[in-house]
Amino acid sequence: MxxxxxxxxxxxxxxxxxxxxxxxxxxxxxxxxxxxxxxxxxxxxxxxxxxxxxxxxxxxxxxxxxxxxxxxxxxxxxxxxxxEKEHYQGRPLPLSTEKKILRSNTFQNYFAEYLIGTAYARITPELITYVNSIVDLDSSGGIFLLLKDISARIFWDFIYDPQATDVHTTVEETLQLKRGVCQDFAHLMIAMCRAKGIPARYVSGYHFIGDLQGGHADYEQASHAWVEAYIPNKGWVGYDPTNNGMVNWRYVKIGHGRDYRDIxxxxxxxxxxxxxxxxxxxxxxxxxx
Structure with a gap:
């Protein structure tokens, strides 16, 4: 497109x-x-x-x-x-193999910058408690499905509210408010992924929604933010917790970093x-x- x-x-x-x-x-x-x-x-x-x-x-x-x-x-x-093709399709590795890769020193050293907490996406005890209470790698059946579960839970558990947060809002504040915008939900998902040992990075770009708004409807557009997480044997895969979907032709990527400050x-x-x-x-x- x-x-x-x-x-x-x-x-x-x-x-x-x-x-x-x-x-x-x-x-x-x-x-x-x-x-x-x-x-x-x-x-x-x-x-x-x-x-x-x-x-x-x-x-x-x-x-x-x-x-x-x-x-x-x-x-x-x-x-x-x-x-328009879905690049994340394909047979995943066995769960036991994925877990072994995540725990390996080589993998953790290579993706170190996308595994540690940052100012916007700190891995706090409250964050760990929340993510452990809603998702589990074994029950999800694999990293790809676990990430879909995380994205869906953020979508259902948090309210989209442009007035609730600002550009400086952290994951701790988002967890308390239970509301926010795409930047907040991206940071939350990033912290949850990293708490599970999955490399994740913040993506800045644009999201086309024109045909979802009734053609020529009057609506305000803005920059968008989502998450890319690394899945062994698949590479970086895009998830959008704000809209509970996978990244597809509607998304245009500008760049990525550890969190908003990098991009x-x-x-x-x-x-x-x-x-x-x-x-x-x-x-x-x-x-x-």
Whole structure:
């Protein structure tokens, strides 16, 4: 499927700021599931962009604005072809083999950064109690099915509420509130996977839902977050606990990291005392081939 993504980020400052340094991760990846064949980024005020790959192989653009400015506008547009095939299909390894692999030192050392707790996804006693009370690897019958169980339980046990949390909410707070948004549910699932010894990483991107909203219905779109977990003999498999589903052609991946901090779409600092207002607009639509 061919999808067009438009992502506009607009900062407005009460008074002109003198200098800003910024870093953006808004470039869709090209991998076995998707192909980004058109991408552009425009910044106003007009500046030069410097690009590189970070530690997690995400495409990063950085820039600085040295002249006084009261507005900063970043326009990122992409056309991505997503694969409709389900890459996670196939015969799984026997459960005994999966458990042996998870417990091996070689496996744990290789995936160490995706097995430890982070600031957003700490593996606390409360988290361990919760995950152990709802899922079990032996009864699930395998890692793939266990992950589906975890995703489903988050979907049913937690309420989607954009007003309940903010960008700094941690897993501990989500467990207490029993509500949140895609970022919170992704962090929760990541912590639950890691508590079970399964490598998991945070994914940032977009989710096309246009045809689920009555065609041209009036609805607000936004960036989306989900989880990729590593399954022996299958590789990284995408799960979306917010929608209780597997990642398919509707999803466009920007990048991944240990948690949200590694893949913030737009971040920066500026010199000045002025307060700022942020407005973000996202549009994802299908293009005819």
């Amino acid at each position: 061919k999808l067009k993504i438009s992502h506009y980020t607009h900062y407005t400052y009460v008074e002109p700021v003198r200098y800003s340094v910024n870093e953006i991760r808004l470039t869709p990846q090209t991998d076995s599931r998707q192909f980004c064949y058109e991408h552009s980024i425009v910044v106003n005020p007009d500046v030069s962009l410097f690009s590189y790959e970070d530690f997690f192989t995400n495409k990063v653009h950085s820039f600085s604005v040295s002249e006084p400015h009261q507005e900063l506008l970043i326009k990122a547009e992409s056309i991505v072809h997503t694969d 913030v779409p737009v971040k920066g600092v500026y010199t000045g005392l002025a307060a700022q207002t942020l407005m973000v607009e996202v549009d994802v639509k299908i293009l005819e081939d």
